[in-house]
Amino acid sequence: MTLSESGAAPAGEVVLEAVGLTKHFPVRGRLRDLFSRTPAVVHAVDDVSFALRRGRVTALVGESGSGKSTVARLLAQLHPRTAGDIRLHGTSTRVRGGRRFRSYVRRVQLILQDPFASLNPVHTVRYHLTRPLRIHGTAGRGAEELERALADLLTRVSLTPPERYLDAFPHELSGGQRQRVAIARALGADPEVLLADEPVSMLDVSIRLGVLNLLQDLKDRLDLAILYITHDIASARYFADETIVMYAGRMVEGGDSETVTQNPAHPYTRLLTDSAPDPERITGALSGADAARADRGGGEPPSLISPPAGCRFHPRCPHAMRRCVADAPPRLTVGDRPGHWTACWLYDPATVAADPPGSAAPDADPTVPPPPAFAGRADTGPREEAR
Amino acid sequence: MLEIRGLRVDYGLGDQAVRAVHDVDLTLHRGEVLGLAGESGSGKSTLAYGLTRLLPPPGVVAGGQVLHHRTDGPPVDVLALTPAQLRAYRWAETSIVFQGAMNSLNPVHKVSTQLHDVIRAHEPDSTRAGRRARARDLLRLVGISADRLDSYPHQLSGGMRQRVMIAMALALEPQVVIMDEPTTALDVVMQRQILGQLAELRRKLGFAVLFITHDLSLLVEFSDRIAIMYGGRIVEEAPAAQLYGRALHPYTDGLLHSFPALHGPRRELTGIPGSPPDLRAMPTGCAFHPRCPRAFAPCAGELPPLGPPADDDPRRAVACWLHPAGATAPGRPIPTAEPTDHP
Numbered sequence: 042m043t044l045s046e047s048g049a050a051p052a053g054e055v056v057l058e059a060v061g062l063t064k065h066f067p068v069r070g071r072l073r074d075l076f077s078r079t080p081a082v083v084h085a086v087d088d089v090s091f092a093l094r095r096g097r098v099t100a101l102v103g104e105s106g107s108g109k110s111t112v113a114r115l116l117a118q119l120h121p122r123t124a125g126d127i128r129l130h131g132t133s134t135r136v137r138g139g140r141r142f143r144s145y146v147r148r149v150q151l152i153l154q155d156p157f158a159s160l161n162p163v164h165t166v167r168y169h170l171t172r173p174l175r176i177h178g179t180a181g182r183g184a185e186e187l188e189r190a191l192a193d194l195l196t197r198v199s200l201t202p203p204e205r206y207l208d209a210f211p212h213e214l215s216g217g218q219r220q221r222v223a224i225a226r227a228l229g230a231d232p233e234v235l236l237a238d239e240p241v242s243m244l245d246v247s248i249r250l251g252v253l254n255l256l257q258d259l260k261d262r263l264d265l266a267i268l269y270i271t272h273d274i275a276s277a278r279y280f281a282d283e284t285i286v287m288y289a290g291r292m293v294e295g296g297d298s299e300t301v302t303q304n305p306a307h308p309y310t311r312l313l314t315d316s317a318p319d320p321e322r323i324t325g326a327l328s329g330a331d332a333a334r335a336d337r338g339g340g341e342p343p344s345l346i347s348p349p350a351g352c353r354f355h356p357r358c359p360h361a362m363r364r365c366v367a368d369a370p371p372r373l374t375v376g377d378r379p380g381h382w383t384a385c386w387l388y389d390p391a392t393v394a395a396d397p398p399g400s401a402a403p404d405a406d407p408t409v410p411p412p413p414a415f416a417g418r419a420d421t422g423p424r425e426e427a428r
Numbered sequence: 429m430l431e432i433r434g435l436r437v438d439y440g441l442g443d444q445a446v447r448a449v450h451d452v453d454l455t456l457h458r459g460e461v462l463g464l465a466g467e468s469g470s471g472k473s474t475l476a477y478g479l480t481r482l483l484p485p486p487g488v489v490a491g492g493q494v495l496h497h498r499t500d501g502p503p504v505d506v507l508a509l510t511p512a513q514l515r516a517y518r519w520a521e522t523s524i525v526f527q528g529a530m531n532s533l534n535p536v537h538k539v540s541t542q543l544h545d546v547i548r549a550h551e552p553d554s555t556r557a558g559r560r561a562r563a564r565d566l567l568r569l570v571g572i573s574a575d576r577l578d579s580y581p582h583q584l585s586g587g588m589r590q591r592v593m594i595a596m597a598l599a600l601e602p603q604v605v606i607m608d609e610p611t612t613a614l615d616v617v618m619q620r621q622i623l624g625q626l627a628e629l630r631r632k633l634g635f636a637v638l639f640i641t642h643d644l645s646l647l648v649e650f651s652d653r654i655a656i657m658y659g660g661r662i663v664e665e666a667p668a669a670q671l672y673g674r675a676l677h678p679y680t681d682g683l684l685h686s687f688p689a690l691h692g693p694r695r696e697l698t699g700i701p702g703s704p705p706d707l708r709a710m711p712t713g714c715a716f717h718p719r720c721p722r723a724f725a726p727c728a729g730e731l732p733p734l735g736p737p738a739d740d741d742p743r744r745a746v747a748c749w750l751h752p753a754g755a756t757a758p759g760r761p762i763p764t765a766e767p768t769d770h771p
Contacts, residue, residue: 318643318650341587
């Protein structure tokens with residue numbers, strides 16, 4: 042089998058693009074809903090746009106229920122989208138099964154979260170890997186070439202010697218090895234894009250790093266575009282070139298990973314980074330003050346059947362203004378680094394001037410320091426200084 | 429408070445038995461948070477189930493003692509209690525918040541019914557109104573409004589269900605709360621809220637917590653002391669800050685360099701090569717030596733004892749030939765480049 046012919050295409054070229062991607066799932070209605078005009082829907086994903094580039098990892102970070110997995114499924118064309126567009130090399134694609142779906146998944150492969158569930162327990166590794174090779178016509182001719190292709194796949198995910206794993210059943214493998222088989226299976230199609238939906242969250246901490254390093258290595262060698270979906274924003278910092286944060290079905294912030302994790306602009310991203318475990322804050326840090334701070338960002342993600350008007354984070358936001366309740370914020374540039382944007386009215390000078398931040402906050406607290414946005418945004422240093 | 433002496437837990441009987449926990453000694457002091465970390469299969473959950481006698485078959489406690497020191501009266505050996513004594517002991521003195529606790533609520537009963545059950549089982553004389561008031565207080569304690577009492581579990585979010593479980597664990601004001609991966613299924617924001625609340629409740633009520641998780645970064649921040657388990661044994665035990673600052677056992681060091689840090693400078697991540705040992709075929713000597721980057725001659729041959737290292741703080745303990753115990757150290761050849769300064 043051949044590797045992707047990456048020499049022809051320039052690095053960083055957009056491979057797969059989501060434009061205004063939207064997915065609403067219908068809710069099974071009650072009888073009285075039959076008579077209402079607007080059927081109830083879950084707004085799982087609303088207006089999501091981003092691009093996956095060759096040889097780059099894009100992380101999609103969010104809580105469970107933020108719609109990040111739905112985005113992966115939409116991109117894999119497992120769900121039909123409600124609105125928006127998916128462009129593969131600039132061409133709009135909409136496939137529903139059949140031959141066209143097959144040629145689409147040859148180029149875009151999905152890796153699932155749970156390797157314990159995504160491999161069939163009654164089949165061997167050989168079976169799992171032979172199928173994609175056969176289906177996508179990369180098996181070569183004859184038993185000998187197939188055997189070589191299989192060994193090649195296993196070597197590529199560092200399961201060596203291949204003979205030891207080929208005839209093993211999934212239950213004979215550890216979690217990390219199983220996830221490697223799942224990755225090898227995705228590589229069997231020789232794809233251009235890997236959609237990795239929480240590929241390591243089911244694995245042990247000591248194993249995670251190995252699998253992430255493997256993905257990174259594959260990205261470099263095969264020039265793959267990778268979408269890395271995770272709830273662990275710290276791993277996005279290390280593994281992804283670009284990070285996008287989602288909240289309640291919308292994108293709230295994006296930019297290069299180091300900027301987003303070290304100088305988060307959106308109040309939600311800040312809540313997320315403040316909540317991540319931090320060993321530097323050794324014991325006793327979970328004191329009263331800290332608990333109070335955690336409470337302030339408290340509350341829970343909103344119902345997606347009737348999401349809040351305006352910014353979806355406003356019921357939890359300590360800086361909410363009147364405009365946040367009314368209008369959904371557009372993407373605004375933060376201005377500290379090129380490409381760093383956020384969907385937050387705090388970064389629109391006209392809005393902030395008209396209305397003090399926090400005026401519409403659920404429990405306005407005068408002691409909350411203003412966000413760096415209007416405390417002189419040009420000189421936002423590292424977060425350590427801001428604390 | 430709780431003293432575990434030489435606890436051994438097997439799965440299966442006779443020749444087929446697989447030893448999951450080997451001679452573990454562990455002490456939980458009054459009012460402290462003791463973190464227990466390790467990979468899956470290291471025996472940390474088995475230890476927790478063993479010491480509460482909740483092991484499902486074929487798990488068997490093969491030996492050892494679990495002494496519960498009460499404020500009044502002599503210590504009790506939990507492993508020797510009669511079934512009736514055990515029923516009274518459980519939950520009233522030691523309660524557990526299980527892994528995936530949000531699924532351990534009964535879906536067909538209201539939250540109030542389940543809270544009332546706990547109280548009624550242990551305090552049969554309590555009145556209905558008294559129980560209701562108590563349940564109300566408990567929910568308020570964990571930050572849920574009392575009008576949620578008559579909700580069914582599916583009407584609550586994951587975080588709220590978890591808090592109901594914590595409320596239930598605190599219902600009888602136990603001295604010891606064992607938490608087995610209590611926040612693994614939750615988001616980071618919710619995790620921090622719940623842990624913050626737990627820290628506050630602990631200050632208010634003064635119970636001790638045995639906190640079991642594989643997320644070492646969380647433990648370092650949340651617990652007073654940390655014990656690391658590997659292959660059914662405790663390999664290192666130290667105050668949290670010391671463990672984070674200077675891990676002695678190479679396994680601990682590997683764990684600490686496995687998770688990416690969000691704050692501060694980017695650290696190099698090394699991880700741990702290989703995979704966890706198979707309990708049916710444990711390596712000889714130190715169980716970690718096949719994966720250990722610094723293994724040397726004695727590691728494969730002999731099991732290092734857990735004890736205070738000669739070259740460090742006596743408050744900590746480690747089982748590694750790189751840091752042999754002070755007085756009892758056998759005359760082992762120490763490697764020429766004794767690595768005492770970890771990155």
